[in-house]
Amino acid sequence: MSEPTTPEITVTGTAGPGPAVSALAAKAAELDAADELAACRDLFAIDDTVYLDGNSLGALPRHVPARMQEVITREWGALRIRSWEESGWWTAPERVGDRIAPLVGAAPGTVVVGDSTSVNVFKALVAAVRTAGPDRDEVLVDATTFPTDGYIADSAARMTGRRLVPYTPGDPIGPRAAAVLINHVDYRTGRLHDLPALTAQAHMAGAMTVWDLCHSAGALPVGLAEHGVDFAVGCTYKYLNGGPGSPAFLYVRPGLQPSFDSPLPGWNSHADPFGMTPEYTPATGAPRGRIGTPDILSMLALESALDVWDGVSIKAVRAKSLVLTDFFLECVRHLPVEQVTPQSHAERGSQVSLRCENAGAVMKELISRGVVGDFRQPDVLRFGFTPLYVGFGDALRAARVLGEVLG
Structure with missing residues (x-):
């Protein structure tokens, strides 16, 4: 000092x-x-x-309060169950994801909105470990990460039979690394980590990348597609102004979508969600990242809030x-x-x-x-x-x- x-x-x-x-x-x-x-x-x-x-x-x-008044009084109050189709509730997770995609440098159809950041970190990290294969037994996590990311990484490592390894961005990544979880911006210090370089480093080592964008989405260009990021998650209530507890987003690289093996398969991510079959058949594309019934009120508040980005x-x-x-x-x-x-x-x-x-x-x-x-x-x-x-x-x-x- x-x-x-x-x-x-x-x-x-x-x-x-x-x-x-x-x-x-x-x-x-x-x-x-x-x-x-x-x-x-x-x-x-x-x-x-x-x-x-x-x-x-x-x-x-x-403008969000007026929109929510309409959602509550007309879509929920008057149309009720009809709003899943007539008001577009069912397609909201992908529709809102497509509005977030340009802000993080992603292509349409690669971002789905729903659940919390913590749940999406779990989905992405376990899927990354499963994709990397059984010969890689280490899960690397940013040693200064937001605590919840560390807690989830530890649980994911134990559940998949891997070993959690603290990692400082820029340190060498060994041949046993299955996945690397990194915060794009450190929540304490505001330090921005080099996403292109660290993603390339992980890929050179044969590891998958999972980026936490909570403190960068809506604040700076991210370039998920340009830099070949495998998985990314982020919240929407910070720089995206979605409101307290608004649903988070999950990004899955297009080439990984067909093999994305979610540890939380739910009826909303089923290829035929209303078929109610006992066997699980995953949907194609971004909907595979869904789990259960989306939080429609928060989802539509977020969708409305994203209007401020029009033309920006x-x-x-x-x-x-x-x-x-x-x-x-x-x-x-x-x-x-x-x-x-x-x-x-x-x-x-x-x-x-x-x-x-x-x-x-x-x-x-x-x-x-x-x-x-x-x-x-x-x-x-x-x-x-x-x-x-x-x-x-x-x-x-x-x-x-x-x-x-x-x-």
């Missing part, structure tokens, strides 16, 4: 902003004026809070994200904090993590003053920058309030 100094951007008492804060304010105004995504902010229910927790729960798109380029989102996080880091550079998130654009997701003393108490105070981020044990402040609704003025205000709290 750096030695405490008088924060350059702190404003206290009745004193006006000094030269440094004036220059930053002018820069923020200039960047906001040139922001091609600025109009997207009006699509969200955003108040005067600086909301920097979209990497945990995305903001509500304004994920490359433009990434470009703004990098400038936005650069600007925030510039604003906080004189504060008594340690930067945890990598400085390099190639290694940075869409969040900034800072380390400071009493971080939990600091975050509580920030929230009480209208700057919402979050805290991770033991001493990390996380600030998620969602380019569709966070501006440069927001970043400056967050830095100023952080300076006041730390000062």
Whole structure:
């Protein structure tokens, strides 16, 4: 941690902003004026809070409540069971998957939406191990991964008779590796891992890849098809703004779909789901990733929320994200904090993590003053920058309030 100094951007008492804060304010105004995504902010229910927790729960798109009112009163209330066909409920998992596909660089028919991220990690990882064959007895999992991924990887390894091996992205991958589970962006630090290089490394070793995209889907280009990723999963309630607990997605590479052996075969993934036969015959394509009856209310809220992406380029989102996080880091550079998130654009997701003393108490105070981020044990402040609704003025205000709290 750096030695405490008088924060350059702190404003206290009745004193006006000094030269440094004036220059930053002018820069923020200039960047906001040139922001091609600025109009997207009006699509969200955003108040005067600086909301920097979209990497945990995305903001509500304004039009979603009206859509859900229609779903509840007409599709469920009036049409009832008829809505499975007349309102398109039955095909929603694949239809919504096709809307997410361009945001993660996938082809139509390769993404299905449903279940939680945890369930989809289990499906993908076990299928990857089964695909790799019996001679490969190691399951590699990112040692710094989100805890649930580690728990599931451990269970999947035990259930398939494999051995769990902690793995640091970039370490050598041996000839016994069946599958490698990696988080695209580290949830604590915001570090972006090199998906193309690590996927190629795993394939050179003969291992299958399973990527967790929870902190990258909707924040930056992923390129699943371009880089030959085998399996990928991700949540939809962060940068995709699908709502609390909205269903996750599962990607299966086209060449693997015919052999995708799900450990959770359900009636919804049957080739003839209404045949009710005792024998299981898997469906073809993305529906093979389904299990049981989909959560229609959450599914349709997500589908509606994805409307905010109409006409939006994920490359433009990434470009703004990098400038936005650069600007925030510039604003906080004189504060008594340690930067945890990598400085390099190639290694940075869409969040900034800072380390400071009493971080939990600091975050509580920030929230009480209208700057919402979050805290991770033991001493990390996380600030998620969602380019569709966070501006440069927001970043400056967050830095100023952080300076006041730390000062």
